[in-house]
Amino acid sequence: xxxxxxxxxxxxxxxxxxxxxxxxxxxxxxxxxxxxxxxxxxxxxxxxxxxxxxxxxxxxxxxxxxxxxxxxxxxxxxxxxxxxxxxxxxxxxxxxxxxxxxxxxxxxxxxxxxxxxxxxxxxxxxxxxxxxxxxxxxxxxxxxxxxxxxxxxxxxxxxxxxxxxxxxxxxxxxxxxxxxxxxxxxxxxxxxxxxxxxxxxxxxxxxxxxxxxxxxxxxxxxxxxxxxxxxxxxxxxxxxxxxxxxxxxxxxxxxxxxxxxxxxxxxxxxxxxxxxxxxxxxxxxxxxxxxxxxxxxxxxxxxxxxxxxxxxxxxxxxxxxxxxxxxxxxxxxxxxxxxxxxxxxxxxxxxxxxxxxxxxxxxxxxxxxxxxxxxxxxxxxxxxxxxxxxxxxxxxxxxxxxxxxxxxxxxxxxxxxxxxxxxxxxxxxxxxxxxxxxxxxxxxxxxxxxxxxxxxxxxxxxxxxxxxxxxxxxxxxxxxxxxxxxxxxxxxxx
Amino acid sequence: xxxxxxxxxxxxxxxxxxxxxxxxxxxxxxxxxxxxxxxxxxxxxxxxxxxxxxxxxxxxxxxxxxxxxxxxxxxxxxxxxxxxxxxxxxxxxxxxxxxxxxxxxxxxxxxxxxxxxxxxxxxxxxxxxxxxxxxxxxxxxxxxxxxxxxxxxxxxxxxxxxxxxxxxxxxxxxxxxxxxxxxxxxxxxxxxxxxxxxxxxxxxxxxxxxxxxxxxxxxxxxxxxxxxxxxxxxxxxxxxxxxxxxxxxxxxxxxxxxxxxxxxxxxxxxxxxxxxxxxxxxxxxxxxxxxxxxxxxxxxxxxxxxxxxxxxxxxxxxxxxxxxxxxxxxxxxxxxxxxxxxxxxxxxxxxxxxxxxxxxxxxxxxxxxxxxxxxxxxxxxxxxxxxxxxxxxxxxxxxxxxxxxxxxxxxxxxxxxxxxxxxxxxxxxxxxxxxxxxxxxxxxxxxxxxxxxxxxxxxxxxxxxxxxxxxxxxxxxxxxxxxxxxxxxxxxxx
Numbered sequence: 001x002x003x004x005x006x007x008x009x010x011x012x013x014x015x016x017x018x019x020x021x022x023x024x025x026x027x028x029x030x031x032x033x034x035x036x037x038x039x040x041x042x043x044x045x046x047x048x049x050x051x052x053x054x055x056x057x058x059x060x061x062x063x064x065x066x067x068x069x070x071x072x073x074x075x076x077x078x079x080x081x082x083x084x085x086x087x088x089x090x091x092x093x094x095x096x097x098x099x100x101x102x103x104x105x106x107x108x109x110x111x112x113x114x115x116x117x118x119x120x121x122x123x124x125x126x127x128x129x130x131x132x133x134x135x136x137x138x139x140x141x142x143x144x145x146x147x148x149x150x151x152x153x154x155x156x157x158x159x160x161x162x163x164x165x166x167x168x169x170x171x172x173x174x175x176x177x178x179x180x181x182x183x184x185x186x187x188x189x190x191x192x193x194x195x196x197x198x199x200x201x202x203x204x205x206x207x208x209x210x211x212x213x214x215x216x217x218x219x220x221x222x223x224x225x226x227x228x229x230x231x232x233x234x235x236x237x238x239x240x241x242x243x244x245x246x247x248x249x250x251x252x253x254x255x256x257x258x259x260x261x262x263x264x265x266x267x268x269x270x271x272x273x274x275x276x277x278x279x280x281x282x283x284x285x286x287x288x289x290x291x292x293x294x295x296x297x298x299x300x301x302x303x304x305x306x307x308x309x310x311x312x313x314x315x316x317x318x319x320x321x322x323x324x325x326x327x328x329x330x331x332x333x334x335x336x337x338x339x340x341x342x343x344x345x346x347x348x349x350x351x352x353x354x355x356x357x358x359x360x361x362x363x364x365x366x367x368x369x370x371x372x373x374x375x376x377x378x379x380x381x382x383x384x385x386x387x388x389x390x391x392x393x394x395x396x397x398x399x400x401x402x403x404x405x406x407x408x409x410x411x412x413x414x415x416x417x418x419x420x421x422x423x424x425x426x427x428x429x430x431x432x433x434x435x436x437x438x439x440x441x442x443x444x445x446x447x448x449x450x451x452x453x454x455x456x457x458x459x460x461x462x463x464x465x466x467x468x469x470x471x472x473x474x475x476x477x478x479x480x481x482x483x484x485x486x487x488x489x490x491x492x493x494x
Numbered sequence: 495x496x497x498x499x500x501x502x503x504x505x506x507x508x509x510x511x512x513x514x515x516x517x518x519x520x521x522x523x524x525x526x527x528x529x530x531x532x533x534x535x536x537x538x539x540x541x542x543x544x545x546x547x548x549x550x551x552x553x554x555x556x557x558x559x560x561x562x563x564x565x566x567x568x569x570x571x572x573x574x575x576x577x578x579x580x581x582x583x584x585x586x587x588x589x590x591x592x593x594x595x596x597x598x599x600x601x602x603x604x605x606x607x608x609x610x611x612x613x614x615x616x617x618x619x620x621x622x623x624x625x626x627x628x629x630x631x632x633x634x635x636x637x638x639x640x641x642x643x644x645x646x647x648x649x650x651x652x653x654x655x656x657x658x659x660x661x662x663x664x665x666x667x668x669x670x671x672x673x674x675x676x677x678x679x680x681x682x683x684x685x686x687x688x689x690x691x692x693x694x695x696x697x698x699x700x701x702x703x704x705x706x707x708x709x710x711x712x713x714x715x716x717x718x719x720x721x722x723x724x725x726x727x728x729x730x731x732x733x734x735x736x737x738x739x740x741x742x743x744x745x746x747x748x749x750x751x752x753x754x755x756x757x758x759x760x761x762x763x764x765x766x767x768x769x770x771x772x773x774x775x776x777x778x779x780x781x782x783x784x785x786x787x788x789x790x791x792x793x794x795x796x797x798x799x800x801x802x803x804x805x806x807x808x809x810x811x812x813x814x815x816x817x818x819x820x821x822x823x824x825x826x827x828x829x830x831x832x833x834x835x836x837x838x839x840x841x842x843x844x845x846x847x848x849x850x851x852x853x854x855x856x857x858x859x860x861x862x863x864x865x866x867x868x869x870x871x872x873x874x875x876x877x878x879x880x881x882x883x884x885x886x887x888x889x890x891x892x893x894x895x896x897x898x899x900x901x902x903x904x905x906x907x908x909x910x911x912x913x914x915x916x917x918x919x920x921x922x923x924x925x926x927x928x929x930x931x932x933x934x935x936x937x938x939x940x941x942x943x944x945x946x947x948x949x950x951x952x953x954x955x956x957x958x959x960x961x962x963x964x965x966x967x968x969x970x971x972x973x974x975x976x977x978x979x980x981x982x983x984x985x986x987x988x
Contacts, residue, residue, distance in 0.1 A: 032628065033571075034564045034615065039628050042559035042643060049560060065536035066543060070528045071617075071648055071664050072587070075594070077527075079602035089603050093566070094591040095617065096605065098652040100569070100583050108573035109583050111590065111614055120605055121528065123565075123589065123617070134526065134533050143839065149536060154565055154648065158592040170565050345637065 008357075010291050015235040019286055023164045026294050026357050028281070036162040036169030043358065044281065046302035048172070051280060052152065054204050054299070055174065058196050064148045064176060069130050071154075072121035077129035080254040084128065087221020091158035093123040093169075123156040128222060128247070128273055131177045132255040139179060139269055141260045146189075147179040155277075165282035166239075166494050173277035179269045181261065183248075186270035187225075190246040193274040194227040197242035205280065206297040206410035207231050207287050208417050209241060210440070210489065212465025217449050220273075224248035230464040230489065232417040233286040236438020238464045238491035241283050244274035282494070287413055294359025295382055297409050298402040305331055305338045305398060306360045308351050310367035317342065320366050323391070327364070327376075330395045336402070356381060361405050362398055382408050423487070427478040430490070434461055440491050444484035446477035454479065455490070464489045502851075504785050509729040513780055517658045520788050520851050522775070530656040530663030537852065538775065540796035542666070545774060546646065548698050548793070549668065552690050558642045558670060563624050565648075566615035571623035574748040578622065581715020585652035587617040587663075617650040622716060622767055625671045626745040633673060633763055635754045640683075641673040649771075659776035660733075660988050667771035673763045675755065677742075680764035681719075684740040687768040688721040691736035699774065700791040700904035701725050701781050702911050703735060704934070704983065706959025711943050714767075718742035724958045724983065726911040727780040730932020732958045732985035735777050738768035776988070782903055788853025789876055791903050792896040799825055799832045799892060800854045802845050804861035811836065814860050817885070821858070821870075824889045830896070850875060855899050856892055876902050917981070921972040924984070928955055934985050938978035940971035948973065949984070958983045 009017040023029050028044030078089035099115030152174045162168050180186040201207040209229035219226040223245035231241045249268035258266045288295040298304050309320040328338045365377040379386045382405050420439030424430045456462050470486045477484050503511040517523050522538030572583035593609030646668045656662050674680040695701040703723035713720040717739035725735045743762040752760045782789040792798050803814040822832045859871040873880045876899050914933030918924045950956050964980040971978050
């Protein structure tokens with residue numbers, strides 16, 4: 001039974017299937033009856049809630065407030081910003097009617113043809129348009145600025161090929177939308193928020209990321225600059241994990257949002273927007289997990305410590321759980337989330353496998369001999385290292401392990417990621433590295449969309465970003481031979 | 495300016511307009527460009543977040559977990575439960591297409607006729623159908639039960655007449671959906687959750703409520719029993735504030751969800767569902783506020799204490815804010831949320847009016863004389879009582895005031911509510927009380943939908959509930975003269 005539970009397709013054999021098995025078997029999410037839409041199951045949602053809480057605290061600490069804007073956007077709003085409409089108003093869910101009625105032929109309910117909307121409504125794929133239409137009424141003078149709003153919401157993009165968490169028709173996210181007096185202030189906000197995301201990825205998700213600018217063709221539709229954090233998955237593919245956009249005055253112009261500046265002149269408002277989504281769940285799963293299941297950083301683990309009594313009969317169980325209860329109480333008093341699993345209808349081996357699958361950072365098991373000896377068995381999920389330790393000092397040890405595991409998972413991911421960065425100077429080498437090793441490839445690029453497009457077409461690799469800290473370095477483009485002043489990062493990506 | 499800010503339509507003059515003015519001017523919400531959909535502004539959303547946090551903690555303390563189910567529901571799902579389809583699948587947002595394209599005539603974007611969905615999708619008005627379709631795969635045996643899930647989500651019901659918070663096309667809510675082995679366990683769950691709602695209303699919102707059963711005709715579409723909490727607004731109208739439904743086996747039968755019970759026999763699963771929504775914001779506002787603005791119970795106030803320096807010139811400001819900062823630090827250390835408003839572009843009177851409008855429970859103001867005397871001016875929002883108190887002992891005083899104000903607002907609402915309950919024994923008296931006084935009317939009812947319908951048609955009053963603690967009392971129906979064994983509660987309602 002333990003075997004069956006854990007039966008994940010091995011990572012080496014089929015990474016994509018391994019991922020899917022893991023999401024399903026660990027109880028994180030599943031497909032629903034609605035094409036492309038997922039059900040986020042309680043265990044998956046508990047991780048997402050922890051992400052939300054941490055991010056929300058960081059947003060508030062940087063002066064942002066939450067608000068809520070409508071799910072629907074009038075179709076005409078999308079036409080107001082030329083690039084935005086190209087990027088977002090195509091594959092989307094369109095509401096055309098507002099009533100059903102009983103089928104006169106008795107076949108359930110049908111759409112009432114008399115209840116057609118005058119203007120179709122689009123289920124929001126992102127909310128710049130409806131929000132800037134709202135901000136118009138909130139902003140008259142520089143005294144009304146900045147506006148620093150965030151919303152937690154669901155959005156819909158009608159994706160044709162979907163994968164749980166990574167690409168779904170409906171997903172959950174947060175979108176920050178800020179309004180500023182000056183270009184400089186908006187640029188600083190966009191930089192600040194990509195920094196918040198990077199900090200969250202590294203400190204909470206144990207996920208090293210590279211911060212950089214998107215190329216023109218990969219930029220958010222309607223932005224003047226898009227900052228991104230790019231992470232490396234274990235199969236050598238990149239995953240864009242969060243973006244922060246400097247929108248210039250594009251949406252202010254599209255929705256005619258002007259303010260009286262400090263000099264008494266009318267000016268268009270400067271904007272940013274930034275978001276992360278349930279896609280982060282995919283990044284978290286793919287970056288750390290193994291063939292035994294999830295590996296969760298302790299800060300995001302719904303259960304941080306699981307305790308399992310190993311016993312025969314009621315009397316032994318009673319004696320062991322009495323001890324476990326006492327330890328659990330102490331651990332909880334130190335802020336840890338602890339579960340005691342004393343189910344009697346499954347074997348110990350099954351339980352061990354289950355909590356490995358679910359990525360619980362620390363497992364403690366106690367048998368009758370441990371009671372006699374004052375010991376307990378401790379297993380770390382990240383290393384699977386097992387040891388028998390004294391019950392004395394256990395609580396301090398486990399509390400300390402949380403930081404240790406958090407750091408170890410990060411270090412391991414960082415080491416892997418750094419090993420997956422390759423500097424390349426010719427197109428042949430580029431293609432060879434891409435096929436044989438994958439990962440991030442640092443190469444020179446002439447800055448033209450033509451070269452970028454040709455590389456993408458021929459290799460499926462895209463420019464993930466132009467790192468913000470890329471050093472100046474004279475070179476020539478691999479393909480065109482034209483001059484380049486710094487290397488950019490290419491990769492195949494999710 | 496202070497006058498203009500506060501200019502609410504007096505409550506006595508036009509209650510409905512007073513409410514709308516208040517929601518707008520206090521910055522809680524506003525209408526959006528999408529018919530019937532509101533924008534929840536940061537101050538309003540901050541109150542909702544406090545409600546969410548408190549409720550979510552209560553749900554988790556009673557063993558529930560959060561999850562997330564799709565926004566869209568296939569149209570055919572609604573036809574599976576006969577009553578449910580009548581109640582919910584009529585006025586709703588229908589997604590018929592999944593793509594827009596550029597208008598060949600150059601007029602922006604149009605719906606692509608080639609992208610019609612095979613089956614229309616309904617934007618969820620409530621999620622029983624999609625959730626029970628999912629539960630089918632989660633439940634095989636009694637060991638899989640109970641399932642105790644909740645989701646925080648947006649829902650859409652195409653209401654024709656909308657009012658901010660009280661009735662909007664899109665609103666935010668939580669919906670609990672539980673699955674049980676036995677009828678008794680499901681009944682107990684439905685009772686437990688209406689108890690959680692009542693506790694939340696009374697302890698957090700300072701809102702006394704009456705718990706009772708809905709009559710057959712007011713019951714949730716698809717339920718066997720609906721429990722409700724009913725609150726009394728200041729205009730004598732009732733507001734249904736939360737409901738908890740015993741769904742019997744209706745949805746299990748509609749979606750064929752059976753389990754192997756402890757005796758090894760297949761049986762349909764028993765269900766409950768329960769929800770509260772942003773409508774609670776409307777209840778909170780209407781129950782306590784006055785002509786000066788909001789009156790917020792401290793537990794739900796985003797700002798609990800506001801501090802205002804009264805000064806001339808930089809030097810005075812500096813001296814005063816130094817003191818205020820010190821007090822603020824102490825108050826924050828005691829867990830209070832404190833704001834110091836030292837804006838120099840608005841007058842003190844304007845600030846006073848603004849925080850009254852926003853319902854901040856305690857206002858502290860300090861001038862140069864207070865600095866000299868070691869005093870501070872303290873004003874309670876609930877009573878508007880003003881006094882000058884010593885700075886010594888202030889922090890304890892203010893911390894204590896939070897509980898005192900919380901309780902006082904509740905006591906006031908309870909006294910008002912109790913004064914609005916009238917026992918009535920004839921239909922003439924019923925109509926007179928309804929028109930002259932309003933409120934809850936305790937009257938005998940013969941239990942038939944015919945009588946209920948006639949009363950509703952003639953008076954616009956509905957049966958709010960059959961209180962769970964209604965004493966047995968022999969009587970006769972006001973209209974039909976038929977026997978009745980207990981009084982029920984009638985009222986006009988929101």
